[in-house]
Amino acid sequence: MSHLGELLALSTALMWGFGATLFGLASSRSSAILVNAFRLPAGATLLWLAWVVTTGTAWPEGITWRQHMWLGLSGTLGLAIGDSFYYKGIMLAGPRRASLMLAATPVVAALTAWPVLGERLGTLALAGIAVVIGGILLAVLGRDDGTGDHRGVPRAVLVRGLGAALVCAVCSAVGNVLAKLGMPGDTPPLAAALVRGWWATLAMGVFLLGRRDIVAQLPRLRDPRVLKPAATAVVLGPFLGMWAAIAALKLTETGVASALMNTVPITVLLPAWLIHRDRPSPTALLGVAVAVGGGALLFLR
Helix, strand or coil: CHHHHHHHHHHHHHHHHHHHHHHHHHHCCHHHHHHHHHHHHHHHHHHHHHCCCCCCCCCCCCCHHHHHHHHHHHHHHHHHHHHHHHHHHHHHHHHHHHHHHHHHHHHHHHHHHHHHCCCCCCCCHHHHHHHHHHHHHHHHHCCCCCCCHHCCHHHHHHHHHHHHHHHHHHCCCCCCCHHHCCCCCCHHHHHHHHHHHHHHHHHHHHHCCCCCCHEEEHHHHCCHHHHHHHHHHHHHHHHHHHHHHHHHHHHHHHHHHHHHHCCCCHHCHHHHHHHHCCCCCCCHHHHHHHHHHHHHHHHHH
């Protein structure tokens, strides 16, 4: 049995772990909305260039208006809205703790995919998802005052950050289901990612209309301390990461793909330590081991 979808989902989690930390770093030096306004058109442009290079055509043909509707709603909800909340959560609570809320994504995705897509997961798949989520929760169990750049965050600020990240988790879950609705038959994942990315860019542009404060912040993108981490994260996130994520959703069940892609609370531990000096505790490392075990169950199902 091929596990390409699961492998792509894990690759997505690795890229998103580093990408989220870098986007959070750029956001802390500018603003979450400014960084998201930069990443979406930049990522969509890279996806378009990849399509042109790999197919020799300027735009995917045969994408119906119904596919545009589902992929557009998915991009708007998951990328334009959800990710803006996530980067706000990273700014307030730090990447390691904000990513904890992503543990809710596979639960919401599986519950949504059941009635919408007719995807019923078997016992082993449900057990694997439960173990993965358990490992994520264990990784941040107990009192956590943070370390490094995110030490001693006030409780009110922490709650706001975690709440923002939770909104992202729900948006991402529903967005994953909508994305799968937009990929019937043999729709190429790159074509779906491209259409989704440009709809998300359009939605962000509409949201920013009249936002003079964002226009005033544009010169900050010339600051290498903002541009370098943001540009690197664009490649890892809305370009390669989104391409791999859409392919994973097409090749395996939505709940399984969401569970593996949202092991970001695990994959973010290393970049959070390296960049923010936010060192994981022994309990967090135990959570990594448990989550890996859950991932193994998903491959064995």
